[in-house]
Amino acid sequence: MENARELLLMVDAVSKEKNLPRSEILEYIADGISTALRKSFPAGAIVHVEIDDKTGHIRGWRLFELVDSIEDVESQMLKNEVEDEVVENGYVWEPIQFNLGRQHFNIIKQVTLQKIRSGSKEHFVQEMLSKSNHLFTGTVKVLKKDHAIIDYLGVDFILPKRNMMIKDTLKIDQRVYFTLEKDRNQYVATRASKEFLYEIMKSEIMPIEEGHIEIVDCIRVPGIRSKVLVRSHNAKYDAVKTCIGAKGSKVKSIQNALNGEHIDIIQYTDNTAELLVKLIAPINVHKIIIDQDAKTMQITVAPNDLEMALGKNNRNIDNISKFLGYQVEVFSTSEWNSKEGLEKTAYVHYLSQGISCDEELASYIYSAGFSSIEEIAYVTIDDELDELDNETIEALKENAKETLANKKLHVQLENNLSLMLLGFNLDEVALLEANEIKTKQDVADLSTYDLQDVLTDIDTEKAKAIIIQARHDLEVVDAAWIEFRRWEVSYQS
Numbered sequence: 001m002e003n004a005r006e007l008l009l010m011v012d013a014v015s016k017e018k019n020l021p022r023s024e025i026l027e028y029i030a031d032g033i034s035t036a037l038r039k040s041f042p043a044g045a046i047v048h049v050e051i052d053d054k055t056g057h058i059r060g061w062r063l064f065e066l067v068d069s070i071e072d073v074e075s076q077m078l079k080n081e082v083e084d085e086v087v088e089n090g091y092v093w094e095p096i097q098f099n100l101g102r103q104h105f106n107i108i109k110q111v112t113l114q115k116i117r118s119g120s121k122e123h124f125v126q127e128m129l130s131k132s133n134h135l136f137t138g139t140v141k142v143l144k145k146d147h148a149i150i151d152y153l154g155v156d157f158i159l160p161k162r163n164m165m166i167k168d169t170l171k172i173d174q175r176v177y178f179t180l181e182k183d184r185n186q187y188v189a190t191r192a193s194k195e196f197l198y199e200i201m202k203s204e205i206m207p208i209e210e211g212h213i214e215i216v217d218c219i220r221v222p223g224i225r226s227k228v229l230v231r232s233h234n235a236k237y238d239a240v241k242t243c244i245g246a247k248g249s250k251v252k253s254i255q256n257a258l259n260g261e262h263i264d265i266i267q268y269t270d271n272t273a274e275l276l277v278k279l280i281a282p283i284n285v286h287k288i289i290i291d292q293d294a295k296t297m298q299i300t301v302a303p304n305d306l307e308m309a310l311g312k313n314n315r316n317i318d319n320i321s322k323f324l325g326y327q328v329e330v331f332s333t334s335e336w337n338s339k340e341g342l343e344k345t346a347y348v349h350y351l352s353q354g355i356s357c358d359e360e361l362a363s364y365i366y367s368a369g370f371s372s373i374e375e376i377a378y379v380t381i382d383d384e385l386d387e388l389d390n391e392t393i394e395a396l397k398e399n400a401k402e403t404l405a406n407k408k409l410h411v412q413l414e415n416n417l418s419l420m421l422l423g424f425n426l427d428e429v430a431l432l433e434a435n436e437i438k439t440k441q442d443v444a445d446l447s448t449y450d451l452q453d454v455l456t457d458i459d460t461e462k463a464k465a466i467i468i469q470a471r472h473d474l475e476v477v478d479a480a481w482i483e484f485r486r487w488e489v490s491y492q493s
Contacts, residue, residue: 011029023053026053028111031049033060041062043074045075046091048063048093062093134199135196137177137178138176139152140170142172143171145161150176157187159190163189165223165258165261177199177200179196181195192223204253212234213243214231214232214233215230216231223261226262226263228266240265251265264281272324280316284305286333296327297326298328302333317330347362349362349426351373354399355373356403373413377401412438435454437454440470440474443466448467451467
């Protein structure tokens with residue numbers, strides 16, 4: 001009993017020192033004893049230890065799971081061989097009589113101390129996170145190639161290399177800001193997260209801390225540039241102006257805390273097109289084409305703005321795409337004009353063949369917004385084609401219906417259209433067909449060399465680009481891709 005009393009007194013002392021619940025420390029010690037005792041049993045044995053929190057008395061059991069068929073003799077027993085009175089929760093509990101030696105005590109000490117350290121840190125972290133301010137200032141204690149160790153009030157936190165900003169050049173004893181994030185089963189320091197940026201902004205801008213201004217979201221390349229979306233919940237505050245501050249004072253303070261990271265403050269809007277224009281600023285967007293069904297956006301910019309819009313390794317536009325939930329493609333105005341010319345040529349030929357009219361009339365119909373034979377056949381088009389008389393319109397409708405009835409012809413026309421939209425001219429389409437290359441899928445299955453074997457005049461880069469485009473299209477749209485509807489928003493330069 002004397003030893004039991006000493007154990008409880010030690011537990012009470014550790015509980016006060018480490019600010020840990022008494023029950024947790026007893027559990028840690030019990031786990032340590034269990035670990036030590038398992039060394040005395042064969043591998044696979046299940047050992048359980050409990051410590052009475054009133055008396056300090058220690059008891060141990062070896063557990064056997066009750067099963068119908070034994071797979072592990074060290075941890076299982078057959079159900080039909082065991083009396084019910086010794087069973088508890090599906091296990092047989094066999095009391096252990098044990099005497100702990102020096103070797104056992106070393107293991108118990110090691111396990112218990114490790115668990116106390118982990119438990120103490122976990123409680124400390126939870127206490128840190130319970131506060132409204134999650135921005136912490138620590139001291140660089142250790143510097144390694146792939147991480148640093150930050151000391152905060154005597155507790156060490158790992159700052160992995162991936163969680164540092166690009167321009168971070170840390171030194172021993174340097175004071176640094178950080179926030180915490182969960183990495184697997186432990187908390188680590190970070191300076192690269194969006195939350196770190198938010199906490200910096202909260203510390204500098206009181207209306208954000210008070211809830212008058214909300215940080216909706218942001219796109220961040222840590223240490224380089226962030227685009228922060230904000231909105232006001234109080235008419236007293238203009239969200240953007242407040243965050244920027246008088247003569248840019250607030251945003252400059254934030255940038256200084258982030259090693260010069262450029263901060264763009266943007267007024268949030270739930271209009272996707274407007275938001276895209278704001279996110280890509282200062283680049284001027286000339287045109288936006290949105291396909292709601294396929295979740296794609298195509299934008300045009302001036303030729304000298306194209307590289308900036310895309311960013312290094314397409315990083316800028318990729319980040320915007322992820323943020324908006326749309327696949328955003330960027331074209332220069334010259335590229336787009338060429339693309340539009342290609343599309344118009346393809347659709348005019350498709351319509352002229354499908355509704356049996358000359359290309360001038362097909363061009364007029366396409367310009368009026370009709371791009372499929374089905375539309376001509378079944379949609380009311382009289383109001384849109386006001387330059388045509390009713391007799392001509394009815395004739396076109398009948399021609400369209402005849403084409404649709406001729407499934408072989410209809411499929412061929414649609415296949416030809418898909419090939420022309422990839423960039424092939426009529427002569428090239430004819431050559432492809434003669435070589436049994438009739439669909440976009442057929443093109444996608446080709447190698448560059450295969451395509452050049454058929455079209456001997458096509459250069460390597462164009463062949464490669466067409467094949468890549470075909471594969472890309474098939475990944476993002478289905479066989480009914482031609483049926484999509486688009487709306488267009490134009491922005492003036």
